[in-house]
Amino acid sequence: MTDAVAGFSLAREAVTLVTYLIASVLFILGLKGLTKADTARRGMQYAAIGMLLAIIGTLIKQDIVSYAWIAGGLLIGSIIGWPLGTQVPMTAMPQRVAISHMFGALAATLVGIAEYHTHILGGEAIPRPIMAALGFEVLFGALTVTGSFVAFGKLQELKWVPGRPVTYKGQNFVNAIVFASAVAMFLYLVWRPDAQTVFYAMVAVAFVIGASLVLPIGGGDMPVVISLLNSYAGLAASATGFAIDNSLLIIAGALDGASGFILSIIMSKAMNRSFGNVLFGAFGAPVAQSGAAVEGEMKELSVEDAAMQLAYAQRVIVVPGYGLAVAQAQQVVRELAHEVERRGGEVKYAIHPVAGRMPGHMNVLLAEANIAYEKLLEMDEVNPDFPTTDVALVIGANDVVNPAARKDKSSPIYGMPILDVDKAKSIFVLKRGKGKGFAGIENELFFDEKTRMLYGDAKATLTRLVAEMKQV
């Protein structure tokens, strides 16, 4: 190699590294933008520029010799990714995020396998620290792939993925054995990196672990699961960075891992589950005892009477739950709020941290319906307002407003922080039928003297309410 060629290749290498450095900074600035709604969009544009720079920086690397497969991959990926970005409705965000965790983890896993295979074919011994990184990469990657896919299947309600928790006798024991075997194979590989059979067996076992981790979990626990898988996908990306000696991957993966980790802690706190419970994926265990029975009966209210009360209400708080998303009722909610506001009343929205199927899901749905984000209040912010509220309108929410969480020690949700809806002057509950909530417990709020039930599809009921209110 002549000096000029060597100098050129060094310069190329340096350019790549500089783009990586800039991309790292832009990613962090992007996340910093997300700390405020005003700066969030700009922040993500920074992050997108960082991503573009990193891709260009990689394409000029000298170890890339052929561009045909790359171009094909970029093209096909863009064709699939475009509609996934532009077409998916906001109500489907939880499953959309779950499936993208799967894609991200699959990419990391495949890169790990390709790297391992290339090392083996090269005939040189894989240094143990590199092998450890590769092992982490495919372990976290593969279990996130199947875990995310099962989560996606449950959220999308695919026919062949059971939505109910799948449990069987001795499940924990079987899971522990499978998990221990994966750890054993990992350790063996670090000792003997050339044991190919063990490597591929470990990948297979990791796929099994991912599925068996998520299968026992039901819909209401999905916010925790999705956050945890988010974290695992990040860790897999980070491990890729360790394996192929790339600091940008380590940084981006660490950011993603930290974010998922923090969200799963917040979610588990909001559901009153212990942190260890989350870490080991042992959540969603079937609840044997369902708390004290509730005396009394639920009182129904006609739409006409409800409309009359709402029309004269000064302070209204809307409490949305997953039922709102299911019924696609977010637009009608805004129309109803508009009717109240037209008459001089005030409408706020109380958002419980685990309302919906993923962190912050309700906020996105209501923002989509053109509701200003200042009106979307967090639990701690809104709870002091309930005693002075004329009407609390509960739409498809159940466990997050169950007063049993506050006082009934035998209740499975005891200790979970809830919205103080029972302190409002009157409470309307929009509910599909008379069934129990996700946790399968009676909600004494529905039997409260101040509570009136409005049965039926939330969207239909709200539409009739708005029509009635216009005539008052």
Added chain:
Amino acid sequence: MHEIIDPERLALLNQFLKFFIFILAGFVGFLVITRVPPLLHTPLMSATNAISAISIVGALVAAGREANRLATILGFVAVICATINVVGGFIITDRMLRMFKRQEGPK
């Protein structure tokens, strides 16, 4: 006098350096992300997912290095998967963030 450097030892030292980067980045992530309000938690998750599609960098190398047939094909599929998240992830995050609007001033 040249010392013979054991590749295993070199790799270990190198991994330790990278571990510093990992811990520091995780720390920065922790400090920044704890300040993201619950209002934006869904965009946050979608955003970090798009950012972690940076594995595309590894996928591009695997697909374009022509090391061997299997690695090229695995790399090709990995490029597809990562590109889906880059393109779809940033678009949908922007779509969400565009919806968060302030209250309009009094008319």
